[in-house]
Amino acid sequence: MKRLRCGLLGAGMMGREHLKNLALMDDVSVVVVCDSNAEMLGKAQGLAPDAQFVSSVSALLAVGIDALIIATPNFMHASQLLDILAVQNLPVLIEKPLVTNLEDISRLRAAMRAREAFVWVGMEYRYMPALTAFSNQMGAVGAVKMLSIREHRYPFLQKVENWNRFNRYSGGTFVEKCCHFFDLMRLYLQADPIRVYASAAQDVNHLSERYNGEQPDIWDNGFVIVDFNNGTRGCLDLCMFAEGVKFEQEVSLVGDKARLDCRIPGPFQSANDPATLAEIVISPRSPAGPVTQMVEVPDHALHAGSHQGATFFQHQAFWQAIRASEAPGVSVDDGLMAVLIGLAAQASANSGQAVSIDAEHFRLVSG
Ligand SMILES: NC(=O)c1ccc[n+]([C@@H]2O[C@H](COP(=O)([O-])OP(=O)(O)OC[C@H]3O[C@@H](n4cnc5c(N)ncnc54)[C@H](O)[C@@H]3O)[C@@H](O)[C@H]2O)c1
Structure with a gap:
């Protein structure tokens, strides 16, 4: 070949x-x-x-x-x-x-x-093995109603020329970091957003840093609630001064039959240590009790980055799509809609008001 x-x-x-x-x-x-x-x-x-x-x-x-x-x-x-x-x-x-x-x-x-x-x-x-396993089990929850995503992690890392310290270069924390999570909300809820309410601030990180005399203005914690056009709702809970936690991301999908959880360790654990594997838990509403499945990431994929193998599997899919002349797995519209939800969250936390989204025209509607 x-x-x-x-x-x-x-x-x-x-x-x-x-x-x-x-x-x-x-x-x-x-x-x-x-x-x-x-x-x-x-x-x-x-x-x-x-x-x-x-x-x-x-x-x-x-x-x-x-x-x-x-x-x-x-x-x-x-x-x-x-x-x-x-x-x-x-x-x-x-x-x-x-x-x-x-x-x-x-x-x-x-x-x-x-x-x-x-x-x-x-x-x-979308290509992280733990989230692939999660998405394969989604049928167990029944009719999907709610998705909550918690990311509690370490502060933003240092970047070349510190572009990630300022909203004007990064788009703001809800755009820069959280577009991933808004993308997952759209993917798992199979819907587009109609309204966003957020509360956020810069409370702990980067307060004493100065770049050309300017203090960073990026938020380090917040909550975002997103209403979707099929009646489902999503919630993001972000904290970037919580590096001590075992799981960096926790994703919970709840339907009328069960709750499905995915818990993903941060990038700093040793490879495939059984104590720090990602886990998927299905908790049905029946008395049957929860069922837990551990998710291993192949060593080569885990070691080639700090995203739990996601970069490797994304590349596999990207090159396969090119060879097979298929459409991109994540389209420009997907990328723009994730940013639009992030911008709505930035605007809502700034104004204290809910922000409506006109998803058909990729626009924010205030009020
Ligand atoms: N998918 C993910 O999970 C993930 C994780 C981390 C970063 N990112 C994204 O990757 C991008 C890069 O982030 P990073 O962490 O590598 O930042 P970085 O600051 O470490 O790297 C950016 C690089 O771009 C170079 N650069 C700047 N202007 C350039 C120009 N005009 N021409 C050529 N090179 C130029 C810089 O010199 C630097 O080497 C960002 O958009 C970031 O949001 C994605």
């Missing part, structure tokens, strides 16, 4: 996680890595020994690739994607969040409607 030639734009923490996972793909070669920061290019060199290392997008595209991974800071995604597709209509896997503001939602939708492009948004939680 012909090896597909892959390029990477952005060789920071996540870009290098992509390189580690790409090295595990039998039928893909990374032929070019582009980053504007020489130190980051240096760190990537050992992970892609056969690649060229360049510092501009034009040099990257000149190498000749079959597909591109974009893993640059959030606020760059929309312009880079559109600029690149204007030059070459390549399959692209672009990191989340796809955009960071309402203007770019409109801009990207309009541009993508005007062209045929294969763009896959990196909502990789």
Whole structure:
């Protein structure tokens, strides 16, 4: 089978996680890595020994690739994607969040409607083995009514030039971090959002940091309630000063017959230690009692990143879709809708008011 030639734009923490996972793909070669920061290019060199290392997008595209991974800071995604597709209509896997503001939602939708492009948004939680096992058991809950997602974890890590310390670069915590969870809500509830209410603040983290004299403005905890157009509801509980907990994410789906839980350990446990495996629990309403299943992640996938194997399985699906000429597993509309819910949550927590969503037109409606 012909090896597909892959390029990477952005060789920071996540870009290098992509390189580690790409090295595990039998039928893909990374032929070019582009980053504007020489130190980051240096760190990537050992992970892609056969690649060229360049510092501009034009040099990257000149190498000749079959597909591109974009893993640059959030606020760059929309312009880079559109600029690149204007030059070459390549399959692209672009990191989340796809955009960071309402203007770019409109801009990207309009541009993508005007062209045929294969763009896959990196909502990789969909491909995490624990959540795949969870989704395989969803039928047990009966008619789905509620989904709650708790993420209690460590603070935001340091990024190149600290772009994640400011809402204007990241989109805000509910966009940057939580778009994953709003995407899962849409996927598992099979519905689009109609209303969001949120409460959030920056209470503990980054308060004493200064960048060019400016204090970070990113929130570190909050609650978000989302009403969906099929009568179901979702709830997100986020805390980013809780690194001591055993499970980083806890996902609970409740239907009229049972509750289904998925508990996912954080990235710092040792590989497949039985004490720290993810678990799936089905608790029927009948007296039968709960049934627990542990979920192992293959070692190679677990070790190639800090996302419980999700990056590996996302890559498998991405390259398989390209080879089979299938549609992207996570579409531009999926990526934009996850951001829209995040922006609604940001707006609601700022105003203290519920924010309605016009999902058909990808718009927020105040009041
Ligand atoms: N899917 C996930 O679970 C997940 C996890 C972490 C990060 N991410 C996403 O991945 C993206 C990158 O995050 P990160 O943690 O790697 O950040 P990072 O700061 O570590 O890396 C970003 C890289 O982009 C480079 N860069 C900046 N401007 C550039 C330009 N014009 N051209 C080329 N390179 C440029 C920087 O030098 C840096 O190396 C973000 O969108 C982030 O939200 C996704």
